[in-house]
Amino acid sequence: MTDRQLLVTAALPYANGHIHIGHLVEYIQTDIWVRFQKLRGRKCVFVCADDTHGTAIMIRARQEGRPETELIADMQAAHERDFAGFDIAFDHYGSTNSVENFELCKDIWKSLRKADLIAERDVEQLFDPVAGTFLADRFVKGSCPLCKAPDQYGDNCSKCGETYSPTDLIDPISTLSGAKPITKSASHLFVELEKMHPFLDEWTQGGKHLQPEVANYLKGHFLGNPLRDWDVSRPNPYFGFAIPDSPDNYWYVWFDAPIGYIASTWQWCKRNNESLADWWQSERTEIHHFIGKDITYFHTLFWPGVLKSAGYSLPEFVHIHGFLTVDGEKMSKSKGTQVQASTYLKHLDPAFLRYFYASKLGPKLDDIDLNVTEFINKVNSDLVGKVVNLASRSARFVESVGLSVEYPHDGGLFAAAAAAGERIASAYEQLDYARATRLIMELADQANGYVENTAPWTLKKDPTQHHRLQEVCTIVLNLFRQICIYLTPVLPKLAQQCGDLLNVKIQHWNDSQTPLVGTNLSKFEHLLQRIAPEKVQAMIDESKEAAPAATPAAPATTSETPASTGFNDSGDALLAEPMAPTCTIDDFTKVDLRVARIIKAEEVPEAKKLVKLTVSLGGDNTRTLFAGIKAAYTLEQLQGRLVVIVANLQPRQMKFGLSEGMVTAAGPGGTEVFLLGIDSGAVPGQRVH
Numbered sequence: 069m070t071d072r073q074l075l076v077t078a079a080l081p082y083a084n085g086h087i088h089i090g091h092l093v094e095y096i097q098t099d100i101w102v103r104f105q106k107l108r109g110r111k112c113v114f115v116c117a118d119d120t121h122g123t124a125i126m127i128r129a130r131q132e133g134r135p136e137t138e139l140i141a142d143m144q145a146a147h148e149r150d151f152a153g154f155d156i157a158f159d160h161y162g163s164t165n166s167v168e169n170f171e172l173c174k175d176i177w178k179s180l181r182k183a184d185l186i187a188e189r190d191v192e193q194l195f196d197p198v199a200g201t202f203l204a205d206r207f208v209k210g211s212c213p214l215c216k217a218p219d220q221y222g223d224n225c226s227k228c229g230e231t232y233s234p235t236d237l238i239d240p241i242s243t244l245s246g247a248k249p250i251t252k253s254a255s256h257l258f259v260e261l262e263k264m265h266p267f268l269d270e271w272t273q274g275g276k277h278l279q280p281e282v283a284n285y286l287k288g289h290f291l292g293n294p295l296r297d298w299d300v301s302r303p304n305p306y307f308g309f310a311i312p313d314s315p316d317n318y319w320y321v322w323f324d325a326p327i328g329y330i331a332s333t334w335q336w337c338k339r340n341n342e343s344l345a346d347w348w349q350s351e352r353t354e355i356h357h358f359i360g361k362d363i364t365y366f367h368t369l370f371w372p373g374v375l376k377s378a379g380y381s382l383p384e385f386v387h388i389h390g391f392l393t394v395d396g397e398k399m400s401k402s403k404g405t406q407v408q409a410s411t412y413l414k415h416l417d418p419a420f421l422r423y424f425y426a427s428k429l430g431p432k433l434d435d436i437d438l439n440v441t442e443f444i445n446k447v448n449s450d451l452v453g454k455v456v457n458l459a460s461r462s463a464r465f466v467e468s469v470g471l472s473v474e475y476p477h478d479g480g481l482f483a484a485a486a487a488a489g490e491r492i493a494s495a496y497e498q499l500d501y502a503r504a505t506r507l508i509m510e511l512a513d514q515a516n517g518y519v520e521n522t523a524p525w526t527l528k529k530d531p532t533q534h535h536r537l538q539e540v541c542t543i544v545l546n547l548f549r550q551i552c553i554y555l556t557p558v559l560p561k562l563a564q565q566c567g568d569l570l571n572v573k574i575q576h577w578n579d580s581q582t583p584l585v586g587t588n589l590s591k592f593e594h595l596l597q598r599i600a601p602e603k604v605q606a607m608i609d610e611s612k613e614a615a616p617a618a619t620p621a622a623p624a625t626t627s628e629t630p631a632s633t634g635f636n637d638s639g640d641a642l643l644a645e646p647m648a649p650t651c652t653i654d655d656f657t658k659v660d661l662r663v664a665r666i667i668k669a670e671e672v673p674e675a676k677k678l679v680k681l682t683v684s685l686g687g688d689n690t691r692t693l694f695a696g697i698k699a700a701y702t703l704e705q706l707q708g709r710l711v712v713i714v715a716n717l718q719p720r721q722m723k724f725g726l727s728e729g730m731v732t733a734a735g736p737g738g739t740e741v742f743l744l745g746i747d748s749g750a751v752p753g754q755r756v757h
Contacts, residue, residue: 121308210237288708661756686753
């Protein structure tokens with residue numbers, strides 16, 4: 069359909085830090101989809117904004133001795149420069165600290181009040197006695213109250229996905245001063261999301277708006293229980309919008325930030341003589357949000373609830389992606405793999421990263437890995453060795469004569485590539501960019517095979533073959549143009565260079581269906597250079613940050629940490645249990661450890677310690693296990709969780725049933741049992757090495 073009207077958003081970057089290559093996964097993914105829609109002739113508007121409010125901005129402005137407004141203006145300018153450097157083309161880029169956003173916040177707040185969704189009560193909140201401020205979620209760290217994972221922020225756990233209040237953290241520490249926070253009481257305002265539970269059940273589980281794994285995650289982690297009230301205010305001091313009907317309170321950044329999507333659209337409407345209602349209160353417009361999986365809760369439960377109650381259109385789809393790793397590990401400043409966008413642009417062409425990400429991105433939540441060697445080889449092989457190679461081995465030979473007046477016989481190559489257009493388009497539409505690039509590279513392989521078979525450089529040497537040379541180059545350059553059309557969403561500059569070379573701009577996806585003939589050529593110029601490994605290394609070296617000096621550990625205090633607990637003062641287990649005898653690697657490899665997902669957790673009424681687990685090892689491969697973890701976990705906590713199981717353990721017939729493996733866990737037993745955690749990205753069935 070060409071008459072689709074699409075509004076597309078990417079998550080708002082926070083105005084307290086610069087853009088790095090991990091952030092760029094989302095913005096490149098979104099930009100590719102938007103460019104594809106526009107190339108198909110659809111009306112598609114891409115809006116974003118800087119997320120500017122919160123304690124973090126206030127604290128940083130204090131430290132730098134300048135107003136918050138000056139700080140956020142400087143950071144927004146830097147963000148926009150970085151995005152432009154990577155050819156990310158917003159139709160409008162705004163700020164949450166805008167008049168439009170404040171007006172919308174007031175309007176939506178009135179709607180929530182009218183719907184009786186706002187509650188007020190005193191809250192005990194963590195307060196930093198050294199910094200003199202209440203601590204926002206991201207300014208406190210501690211151990212997760214559910215899975216006990218250390219070093220977690222105050223709003224949600226990156227290991228198990230649990231959301232909670234900062235006061236729920238175990239052993240919290242202020243990241244501002246390192247002080248142990250105290251609790252102080254203050255009045256807070258809440259959105260009572262549970263009142264919208266039936267609607268959110270229907271919206272999230274209807275199979276239309278979310279990836280299936282996201283819908284299952286919400287059902288297993290949140291919708292099976294009453295939804296907790298969402299705290300949407302913060303007491304003074306705070307940088308943000310003051311709540312008109314609640315003196316000394318400010319809207320929490322997570323309230324006004326998503327409203328920034330609407331505000332940025334409103335600003336675009338004012339510039340383009342459009343009506344905001346046509347974009348946010350119309351069945352005609354499809355709203356598509358692109359976000360990372362770490363902010364799933366806010367965009368799939370809280371935000372739809374707010375939109376519904378305020379009378380705004382709901383998202384057609386919330387597209388959620390995974391994280392970026394580099395060489396199989398989390399990005400690291402000390403290793404130089406957390407590369408800022410501006411640093412990358414000093415050393416490498418942005419087209420390289422856009423293409424590499426596209427070649428890795430699919431429609432699911434899988435993390436993608438930037439393996440440096442693969443990055444260099446893939447770009448050099450695909451873009452330089454296959455795509456650009458077509459133009460460089462043909463264009464120079466026909467600069468003076470141009471393309472043939474009629475398209476020559478090519479054995480069906482152009483027709484086959486034209487027919488592939490809809491398969492490639494379908495892959496783009498479904499965000500399966502990895503499949504799209506594979507299909508395009510298959511066309512490039514076929515075109516290069518034709519170049520090798522016809523050898524235009526040999527035809528050039530024979531004056532009697534110059535007409536044939538023009539025909540061959542006409543075919544090759546048309547195949548090159550087709551490929552550039554299909555790659556336009558990923559590589560807009562290469563598409564522009566292709567148009568400049570052939571003197572015909574690429575304007576529509578359907579340009580790929582008709583051969584170009586009888587046109588003059590511009591002088592051929594290099595399109596892309598190979599990646600030199602030394603440039604990549606220079607970028608990594610520049611990004612390295614010296615590791616901070618280690619902080620001496622506090623001495624163990626037996627009065628606070630009795631030896632009988634089996635833990636030291638840092639929470640690490642003491643070796644109270646003797647080590648097992650040494651085994652060989654051959655012994656170890658006999659144990660087949662596998663990632664599994666708990667798809668059903670059931671009571672075993674006649675057992676005091678056991679629960680019955682049905683786990684999936686991927687596809688239709690399921691197992692039944694009995695695990696002695698009844699005292700440590702509720703059934704709801706187990707549902708949907710990833711675990712590590714011993715998959716090749718001899719099945720054991722118990723009086724409650726057959727146990728077909730064993731779940732791995734740590735701890736002395738009883739309530740102190742801790743299932744082994746799995747980093748995001750692992751999938752059921754993968755072997756643990």
